[in-house]
Amino acid sequence: MDIAALKAELDGEVPLEENPRILQQKSRDFYWYSPVLKRQLDAVAADLVATPRSVDELHAALGSAWRNDVPVTVRGAGTGNYGQAMPLAGGLVIDVSALDRVIEIGEGRVVAEPGAILAKIDEATRASGQELRLSPSTYHTASIGGFVAGGSGGVGSIRWGGLRDAGNIIRLRLAALDGSIPSVVDLTGDDIAKASHAYGTTGVITEVEMPLAPAYAWVDLLATFPTLEGAVRYGETLAAADGLLLKNVAVVDASVAGYFKRHAPYLPAGEAVAIVVAAPFAVDDVARLAARAGGTVTLRSDQLDEATRARLPAAFELSWNHTTLRALRVDPAITYLQVLYPQPDICGKVLRIAEIFGDEAPTHLEFVRFDGAVGCFGLPLIRYTTEARLDEIVAIHEDNGCPIFNPHRYTLEEGGMKETDAVQLAFKRRADPKGLLNPGKMIAWDNPDFDYGKPYLFPTLAR
Amino acid sequence: MDIAALKAELDGEVPLEENPRILQQKSRDFYWYSPVLKRQLDAVAADLVATPRSVDELHAALGSAWRNDVPVTVRGAGTGNYGQAMPLAGGLVIDVSALDRVIEIGEGRVVAEPGAILAKIDEATRASGQELRLSPSTYHTASIGGFVAGGSGGVGSIRWGGLRDAGNIIRLRLAALDGSIPSVVDLTGDDIAKASHAYGTTGVITEVEMPLAPAYAWVDLLATFPTLEGAVRYGETLAAADGLLLKNVAVVDASVAGYFKRHAPYLPAGEAVAIVVAAPFAVDDVARLAARAGGTVTLRSDQLDEATRARLPAAFELSWNHTTLRALRVDPAITYLQVLYPQPDICGKVLRIAEIFGDEAPTHLEFVRFDGAVGCFGLPLIRYTTEARLDEIVAIHEDNGCPIFNPHRYTLEEGGMKETDAVQLAFKRRADPKGLLNPGKMIAWDNPDFDYGKPYLFPTLAR
Secondary structure (H helix, E strand, O other): OOOHHHHHHOOOOOOOOOHHHHHHHHHOHHHHOHHHHHHHHOOOOHHHHHEEOOHHHHHHHHHHHHHHHHOOOEEOOOOOOOOOOOOOOOEEEEEOOOOOOOEEEEOOOOOOOOOEHHHHHHHHHHHHHHEEOOOOOOOOEHHHHHHHHHHOEEEOOOHHOOOOOOOOOEEEEEEEEOOOOEEEEEEEEEHHHHHHOOOOOOOOOEEEEEEEEOOOOOOOEEEEEOOOOHHHHHHHHHHOOOOOOOEEEEEEEEEHHHOOHHHHHHHOOOOOEEEEEEOOOHHHHHHHHHHHHHOOEEEHHHHHOHHHHOOOOOOOOOHHHHHHHHHHHHHOEEEEOOEEEEEOOOOHHHHHHHHHHHHHOOEEEEEEOOOEEEEEEEEOOEEEOOOHHHHHHHHHHHHHOOOOOOOOOOOOOHHHOOOHHHHHHHHHHOOOOOOOOOOOOOOOHHHOOOOOOOOOOOOOHHH | OOOOOOOHHHHHOEEEOOEEEEEEEEOOHHHHOOOHHEEEEOOOOOOEOOOOOOOHHHHHHHOOOOOOOOOOOEEEEEEOOOOOOOOOOOEEEEEOOOOOOOOEEEEEEEEEEEOOOOOHHHHHHHHOOOOEEEOOOOOOOOHHHHHHHHHOOOOOOHHHOOOOOOOOOEEEEEEEOOOOOOOOOOHHHHHHOOOOOOOOOOOOOEEEEEEEOOOOOOEEEEEEOOOOOHHHHHHHHHHOOOOOOEEEEEEOOOOHOOOOOOHHHHHOOOEEEEEEEOOOOHHHHHHHHHHHOEEEEEEHHHHHHHHHHOOOOHHHHHOOOOHHHHHHHOOOOEOOOHHHHHHHHHHHHHHHHHHHHHHHOOEEEEEEOOOOOEEEEOOOEEOOOOOHHHHHHHHHHOOOOOOOOOOOOOHHHHOOOOOOOHHHHHHHHHHHHOOOOOOOOOOOHHOOOOOOOOOOOOOOOOO
16 A cells, blocks of 8 residues: 555645544544444544545545555445444545535435435425435434445335335446546446445445435324333334334333433333334324324324424434434443344244343334335344353344344444355455455455354454 | 105205116116126116215205115215125115315325215326325226225225225215214224225215325336246235335236237237336336346336327226226126235245136236235136136135135125124114115124125015
8 A cells, every 4th residue: 555655646636634633533433332343443543534525536536546555445424333434454535525416306316426414415305395215313414325335224114125125226326446547337226236235345436316205294203101012012013004104113112211311201211112203194093003002192293382392302313323322322331233023923022032131131123114024123222241241142132033233343244144245245356356445344355264153353453 | 765755855955866777877886797796786776866966965865865764875986896886775876976076185185075086186186296095996987985985905005005004094074874964973093994995884975085195107017927926926026125116016817918908019928917007216126126037028108109108008907907897898708706815925825726727717916015014916807607616716715725805795794804894883873773874785784693604685686
């Protein structure tokens, strides 16, 4: 790597930054959600940060990296929490936050640059009565490129499934790191999987085309239940209700609800809670079904006065990783896991796991559509003690038929299916023949014979 | 029944008709789809038809029927095919087709009178970018009141489930037959089931409030497959694709496709066909998945020239009961059944049934969402021979784990779950204490101890 040569080439062409504090800041994401990643990645820092103001400038930075063998890690808003935007081998971080234009809005689709913030895209599309289908709970701060490169679904998945599902990404434009002038390719259909959820290891996303859903004046609803089982069964009922237009359905146990400080007046102690975001014309049915399931509707945002509504965080900001964040703010020792509770008998699996761990792993569920059926992801809080115990908790989940997508790993494979993604690997050989894009994140590239029985450690990282 | 007194009361107040040909015409629906119903119901006729021009006039007709003990059968557009709008006991038919106003259009909802034709409602709502979620294939001729009173789902059910699902009917306003001035009640939530799919036996629908979905420029697509299995598996794949916005997914075997005369250039002989209606931004994925499943896309309406597109029936008019209609036009001896192919292994059940019957019952499937999962209804064509054989075909389906909703029965119970609907029965006791509303359609009212092992025969009908 010849970072000095790269710097000389780009100086005056592309905004560069080498202030150590900026380098550190732009080399980090929310990796500190995980005590494991915090230990492993705390020293990670880029040598240089480039903030291109145009796709041409981004191409220039990639060309220079190619010529000078400089590793490139692309960063959106840095709201991920798997260390996916952290430059394990140093080198150049390309911050795409200035590439934030909404280029085109059509019927059911929007074209944007990768740095566009999700909420800003929706501000632009709402004039046409449309909004993005899917977003993480970091909707107000996350970029569309980062979401596509590192996310999997979130708010909206109860209706539309995940980013991996056909139709949820229409097109990605990708710049390769394959020469002084990068190749540019538009990926559609099956080819989208070459670059979605690849942490930028297979190319740099320079434009996205996403589907849009109708925008409604969504209503937040909290329903509390005397038992976790009651709340879970209610969540399942809503998730199976094909005629109710919902945007999110989360369920948390009583001890998790205790971390929702600003919602405390609506959350009786000891009660499990369902957190629902529904279309205005569905909310009466959502409330009725809560009562029938033995719950009590304690909050409906359409029945709050304006001042109260303005003061409360939106319900989606009690869900997905914002649930974890709210707990972390109160108790920094808390971390979390990502669990799949498979069909059939989702509720039985949830209750069994809840009973095994008790207060060590309070229940947090997110209901989604998964391959045309009701799916249920868990993001349990974990009262962290040691890495060994964390691994044990993972193993106990898996022994009970509940796969873990481990958020304490920085590689694509260990956070995912624990196997080589042959499509991404083959594509990386063409798009990044020198292996300069986000080194250390794709085990299959570094070590095709890796044994997934143990954690992967990228060579540059001290243990 | 004192029909003369009723006539004297209403004369000059409500438009009346007693021309025998009109009486016969207004006493019929598409019951002749069934050779069984054709035999049983051919002689059915009202004594008088009233066509109220306002809800007040309708109320006046109901009041007079109450005073004079005249049976009342309410009729929308008469596009049903279970004899549900046929006055088995004679008396008064109330034709609501003049009550066709679209009263109010809001975000995600429309309020209309019962006689409003579905396509006309959509003409009114389309200005706001909205349309009805669900419709039968008789979209251009069916009334919303008739659909709610006698239908169950149809086009749109691949996305929204059925009319029975929470959220797919927002409110029904009902006039009872309980006095000289009818009681009026608005049904919402669980109470909607008291009057939806009740054939007008529990009250007269005078206003409906329905949810609206976004309206898109839907694209029709035909994909042909060398085998029925290929087409069925493709249909299942589409039905499970949460990220693809679809409006209808039907699959027919090669011999059924032969009845689609105007689409013949797009239907190679011997090939099974998937008939898909998709949003414009989903159609590329629909086509790609067809190719991957071994199919050939032979028609995409977005790639036809204007003249060709104008000449062809819409794809939804190849689906649901329009499939049956097209076969009947070619071969009047054909009839059909309504089958549920339950999860799991939908495809296995479909193929087993197809093999048992061969050309006696060519396969026609409609994929839907059913309780939050992929569902599959069959509307197989039946090459009719005798009633005994038809009953045998029904029994063989049921012996193979595939329940039949028998379209050769005119009662609610026999066409449905073959059991008393306690909610509707209890409500009818209040809303129609004299049992004057659509007599003969609710077995539970006439004969609570009926044995569902044999067909029901209403006493006024000659065998």
